């Protein structure tokens with residue numbers, strides 16, 4: 157088993173390059189399966205989810221080569237095969253294979269997705285979308301079978317604003333007959349990124365990034381080249397780390413517009429934030445004010461930054477209240493932060509955080525962003541070594557985390573323990 161070790165108390169200083177976005181990559185790789193010739197993805201992050209996807213695609217008959225941050229996917233020999241639990245259970249975003257295979261072959265048989273299950277994460281809106289497009293969906297003890305003789309465009313109103321359902325419906329509807337409208341669609345930048353790729357492949361999608369997306373189905377899609385947008389969650393996490401260690405860090409290769417909610421909250425706390433064209437500079441201050449944070453769908457404060465933000469708020473003077481309106485109970489980081497001396501209580505969907513210093517402890521990441529929260533916390537600790545287990549979760553979302561932090565002056569390393 158590997159652990160992440162942190163001897164904290166160092167101010168982070170320097171420049172960090174942000175990789176392509178995980179939540180785009182895990183949708184763009186399966187989206188490529190809809191093409192009949194090669195798709196090239198640039199700025200692909202080095203993450204375990206992407207590596208698992210690459211293996212799944214090859215098992216399905218696609219040819220995949222991955223060099224540096226470029227992946228070439230040739231799906232011309234793709235076969236329609238059942239995709240049982242094994243690999244699809246390793247990542248949440250395997251649900252995109254449903255929409256992609258349904259669009260390509262009119263059928264998909266696949267196990268339920270896995271990934272970070274910090275609470276039950278239903279996919280009823282994905283299923284509702286496929287059924288509206290004319291597919292029959294059955295669930296045989298967790299094996300989902302989706303099939304349609306002919307997908308037909310439909311008007312679909314999502315009951316909840318769902319990133320996954322919006323993208324999955326876009327994937328399948330790109331190959332349906334006629335027009336599909338998704339109302340109450342999610343507006344995250346990753347949705348625009350997927351629509352941009354699909355349109356470059358010959359799809360006809362309008363309105364991505366707004367609450368109404370219109371898709372005119374086409375008979376076939378072709379290969380293309382596409383560069384993945386920067387990871388706003390990774391960038392936001394480094395912004396938090398820079399502020400938490402009272403450092404001075406330039407976060408490079410970002411789209412500052414995607415980080416506005418994060419930037420505004422840091423400024424409200426008293427952090428110095430400088431927005432440049434493709435980078436953001438964070439200069440930490442000795443004292444921060446407590447603030448209230450509401451995690452919402454985009455363009456609100458992202459739920460995926462809620463956990464690391466909890467750790468930063470332990471560094472503010474006074475009481476902050478952080479409420480997550482996307483998930484009911486995404487607080488697996490809280491008991492671990494309490495082990496590190498934090499004064500936090502969870503009340504319903506809110507965490508009430510009283511500022512104070514943290515101490516080193518042996519803790520465990522129960523999910524990806526809970527892990528990020530523990531890294532932020534460990535970086536602030538002035539004495540001793542924080543040991544974080546559950547590194548495999550952190551590897552789902554942070555490309556070259558240890559190298560990046562070491563370059564910024566942190567004392568961080570991985571250790572294999574028995």
Ligand SMILES: CC(=O)N[C@H]1[C@@H](OP(=O)(O)OP(=O)(O)OC[C@H]2O[C@@H](n3ccc(=O)[nH]c3=O)[C@H](O)[C@@H]2O)O[C@H](CO)[C@@H](O)[C@@H]1O
Pocket residue numbers: 179180182248249276277278279280281282283316317318319320321342459460482483484
């Ligand atoms: C791979 C990926 O992109 N993951 C992101 C995606 O996850 P994911 O696509 O799974 O999240 P959704 O946007 O679908 O979920 C939002 C909310 O809707 C609920 N819901 C969702 C679908 C559904 O069919 N029924 C339903 O009730 C969920 O339980 C949750 O409470 O968006 C989340 C919300 O920004 C992020 O935390 C994840 O990092």
Ligand SMILES: C=C(OP(=O)(O)O)C(=O)O
Pocket residue numbers: 247248249271272273460524525553
């Ligand atoms: C919850 C997350 O990812 P996933 O949906 O892939 O589990 C995340 O990125 O914080």
